[in-house]
Amino acid sequence: MTEDTMVNNGQSAEKSKSAKDKHPSEREWWEERSLVQKILIVAAAVIGFTALAFAFGWLVMLLWNWLMPELFGLKKIGYWQAWGLFLLCSILFKGWGAQHGQGNNSDRKRKRELRRHIKEATE
Numbered sequence: 001m002t003e004d005t006m007v008n009n010g011q012s013a014e015k016s017k018s019a020k021d022k023h024p025s026e027r028e029w030w031e032e033r034s035l036v037q038k039i040l041i042v043a044a045a046v047i048g049f050t051a052l053a054f055a056f057g058w059l060v061m062l063l064w065n066w067l068m069p070e071l072f073g074l075k076k077i078g079y080w081q082a083w084g085l086f087l088l089c090s091i092l093f094k095g096w097g098a099q100h101g102q103g104n105n106s107d108r109k110r111k112r113e114l115r116r117h118i119k120e121a122t123e
Contacts, residue, residue, distance in 0.1 A: 061077060
């Protein structure tokens, strides 16, 4: 190796170090925060999650009360009934959380097979 190559290798190592410094990992980012910042972040996340939960229930209630009574002659529902409906639909159409990972695996297999069939058909 020449001296010039070694200098260039040293520069690339410095560049990669500085790139890592600019984009720290999630763990490093969290560890750099003070206790007050961490508490504020967690509080903001809890408030945000609560607001989203309220918005989902409210949206389901509004959509139901707007469409279902006129289309099918059904009764209007309240906020907690809308949440129950949302939860029931999640269970029926999405399934439980533990099975979701298996679904992703079968989706990948299905997509892989579909790509293989398309590739064979086009050749």
